[in-house]
Amino acid sequence: MRSYLVCFRDSCREEYPIDSVLYQCPKCGGLLEAAYCWDCTAASGWKALWRNRRLDNSALEQSGVWRYRESIPFLEDVGQIVSLREGNTPLLAAPLAAQYAGLDALTFKHQGFNPTGSFKDNGMTCGISQAVRLGKTLVGCVSTGNTSASMAAYASAAGLKPVVFLPHGNISFGKLSQALEYGALTLQVHANFDQILAFVRQIADRAGLYLLNSINPFRIEGQKTIAIEMVDQLDWRVPDWVVMPGGNLGNCSAIGKGFLEMHEVGLIGRLPHIAVVQSAGSAPFFEFMKAPSEGGFRPVESPETLATAIRIGDPVSWPKAWSVLRRTNGVVERVSEQEIADAKAVIGRAGIGCEPASAATLAGIRKLVANHTIQPDDHVVGVLTGNLLKDPDYIYRYHTGQLKTPGGEPITSTYGNRPIDVAANADAVVGMLEKLQ
Ligand code: F0G
Numbered sequence: 097m098r099s100y101l102v103c104f105r106d107s108c109r110e111e112y113p114i115d116s117v118l119y120q121c122p123k124c125g126g127l128l129e130a131a132y133c134w135d136c137t138a139a140s141g142w143k144a145l146w147r148n149r150r151l152d153n154s155a156l157e158q159s160g161v162w163r164y165r166e167s168i169p170f171l172e173d174v175g176q177i178v179s180l181r182e183g184n185t186p187l188l189a190a191p192l193a194a195q196y197a198g199l200d201a202l203t204f205k206h207q208g209f210n211p212t213g214s215f216k217d218n219g220m221t222c223g224i225s226q227a228v229r230l231g232k233t234l235v236g237c238v239s240t241g242n243t244s245a246s247m248a249a250y251a252s253a254a255g256l257k258p259v260v261f262l263p264h265g266n267i268s269f270g271k272l273s274q275a276l277e278y279g280a281l282t283l284q285v286h287a288n289f290d291q292i293l294a295f296v297r298q299i300a301d302r303a304g305l306y307l308l309n310s311i312n313p314f315r316i317e318g319q320k321t322i323a324i325e326m327v328d329q330l331d332w333r334v335p336d337w338v339v340m341p342g343g344n345l346g347n348c349s350a351i352g353k354g355f356l357e358m359h360e361v362g363l364i365g366r367l368p369h370i371a372v373v374q375s376a377g378s379a380p381f382f383e384f385m386k387a388p389s390e391g392g393f394r395p396v397e398s399p400e401t402l403a404t405a406i407r408i409g410d411p412v413s414w415p416k417a418w419s420v421l422r423r424t425n426g427v428v429e430r431v432s433e434q435e436i437a438d439a440k441a442v443i444g445r446a447g448i449g450c451e452p453a454s455a456a457t458l459a460g461i462r463k464l465v466a467n468h469t470i471q472p473d474d475h476v477v478g479v480l481t482g483n484l485l486k487d488p489d490y491i492y493r494y495h496t497g498q499l500k501t502p503g504g505e506p507i508t509s510t511y512g513n514r515p516i517d518v519a520a521n522a523d524a525v526v527g528m529l530e531k532l533q
Pocket of ligand 1: 214216238239240241242243244310341342343344345346347348405406451453454481482
């Protein structure tokens with residue numbers, strides 16, 4: 097099947113070979129995306145093909161990304177694939193979280209079950225496989241922590257050298273530790289994510305770095321399969337709403353592309369509404385969507401949020417995200433630090449757990465139900481993007497009443513659960529446990 101890169105701008109649509117090393121359109125500067133000449137007749141057999149592959153123990157079929165490879169046919173040689181058995185993330189029913197949000201039922205698609213603990217692995221297996229195909233040896237990314245953890249793992253697994261650029265002091269230790277352990281050259285830059293990304297985009301070619309931020313169209317291809325795996329797990333029933341956090345806006349672009357393409361080839365008969373949730377201190381897309389217009393996007397100069405994964409003021413993928421919201425009749429919501437912290441604790445109490453940025457999903461759903469955008473009996477899937485263990489420091493502070501907003505305001509530990517110091521005394525401990533019965 098023919099695959100190619102194409103400029104995302106409707107006014108341009110210039111095409112480039114699929115093996116071009118490009119991150120934006122040389123003609124107009126627009127974002128690029130991978131495109132294919134779909135064969136809709138062949139697509140009618142994909143559902144059965146993909147389901148049957150689950151019975152196959154080979155590495156390729158055990159990947160929850162490459163099992164769906166007919167939907168991402170940009171490689172000519174599957175021998176170039178680098179996989180850590182990514183994807184395969186569960187759909188988890190969460191009655192407690194549903195009740196908190198005011199819904200009859202709520203299901204989470206938990207991307208934190210990935211090999212490096214976030215949804216980035218879905219995209220990185222594709223980005224690194226493309227790097228191998230292109231013969232690249234040095235790969236780089238700017239990251240709020242999860243992309244760097246994922247890229248470091250996949251690059252090292254492939255024998256490539258990872259170089260990560262991180263905003264100094266603004267990523268969680270869990271994520272920083274992953275980059276170190278997976279062997280990345282780790283550069284902590286004294287600037288914020290947006291500033292570092294602008295700088296690294298300028299130097300990438302000169303430094304011989306193949307860039308694996310979500311401006312890389314192949315990352316988006318892999319993250320598309322989150323949508324495909326979700327509806328496969330739902331036996332091809334399409335939810336009314338799919339809700340996720342938004343930072344650089346690559347993930348909602350990818351999940352949206354997944355649904356739009358499944359619709360185009362006839363795998364699904366309708367589209368869900370896509371909802372994106374931003375943290376109030378880093379919400380340029382929320383502001384933009386109040387009165388969207390070409391050229392009307394205003395970055396936030398100094399984004400702030402304790403959900404450091406989404407501490408981004410100038411998201412590169414906003415044109416793609418805007419298109420997804422237009423085409424799915426979607427919305428953007430914004431939530432406060434307190435709302436994120438409480439939603440996160442509720443997800444924990446449900447026995448599920450996630451990192452702060454992911455909890456924006458539940459906080460956003462709750463708001464969208466309260467303002468009647470989402471109806472209580474709607475079928476809602478919330479995407480949890482990262483694992484609970486990514487940011488233990490935040491958790492400890494919340495439960496011990498020490499968490500403060502970036503502005504220094506205390507956050508109330510509504511669902512706090514302090515550790516208790518006890519003496520090694522049997523009677524005292526038994527006495528304490530008796531009260532629990
Ligand atoms: N949730 C988590 C846990 C993330 O790490 C990110 C982004 C997002 C949500 C937002 O996704 O950027 O596609 O809108 N993390 C990036 C990183 C920026 O560098 O790890 P997005």
